Amino acid sequence: MERQIIPSGSNLKLRGKVALVTGAAKGIGRAVTEVFLEEGAVMVLVDIDKRSLNKTVMELNQKSYDIDFMISDVTSSEKVDEVITRTVRKKGAIDILFNGAGVLGETPGFFETAPEEWEHVFSVNAAGCFYYLQKVGLHMRERGKGSIINVSSIAGKEGRTSFIPYGASKAVVINLTWSAALVLAPYGVRVNAICPGPVETGMWDKVDRIMTRKKGSPEKTAKKERIKQIPLGRMASPSDIAETALFLASDSSSFITGQTINVCGGLHPS
Secondary structure (H helix, E strand, O other), X not given: OOOOOOOOOOOOOOOOOEEEEEOOOOHHHHHHHHHHHHOOOEEEEEEOOHHHHHHHHHHHHOOOOOEEEEEOOOOOHHHHHHHHHHHHHHHOOOOEEEEXXXXXXXXXXXXXXXXXXXXXXXXXXXXXXXXXXXXXXXHHHHHOOEEEEEEOOHHHHOOOOOOHHHHHHHHHHHHHHHHHHHHHHHHOEEEEEEEEOOEOOXXXXXXXXXXXXXXXXXXXXXXXXXHHOOOOOOOXXXXXXXXXXHHHHOHHHOOOOOOEEEEOOOOOOO
């Protein structure tokens, strides 16, 4: 097993815990990685975007963190097995899973959505979530402890007229969270989901570009209109999601499982 470089300090919330993050190269996944590192976690980062992941690792390693990373596809059950096997071999265990890999899709319209797009979005958002949830859950069941955090969306709790596969796939993540929480609770493993509203990431920039083209409206109109609907008056930052993930990963949430926590500025009240 490799020697780990862990930030000093006795009050670190994740000191020495091994955290596996999928979708780690940018956006929410990167923010979660940064917060977890600051709290003493040993990090394993997974993403299919080689260029972005290499850039993230290079920038974070300037702070002398010890980070392992793998270019891998969450839609392949075999590749998920490889990631987990390598992580356990090199780090000894997986204490935390942040199941964050996800895609939006390209088609805003219900009737225009092609079968290929539906299958791609579900293969990443639903199947990819399930593979990691199942396989890391088995590892944690054997250890008798662990915290799994899935990334869903408030889109999974609402009917929408655009990006239908995305919302439907995120509803699957919510149900998987509830089911896995029941299955794993007797073994001391907690499973929760974060349901973000609009977040200032590249994904929302993409939403804005697509909706602008569809409606022929000025640039950034979709984002501005969405912000008007948020009671707190702004989009979330990736760090808003990361701080929630830190709470769910830490012992501070030791009696919380099977929950879907909205981080949306009051946009979705339940």
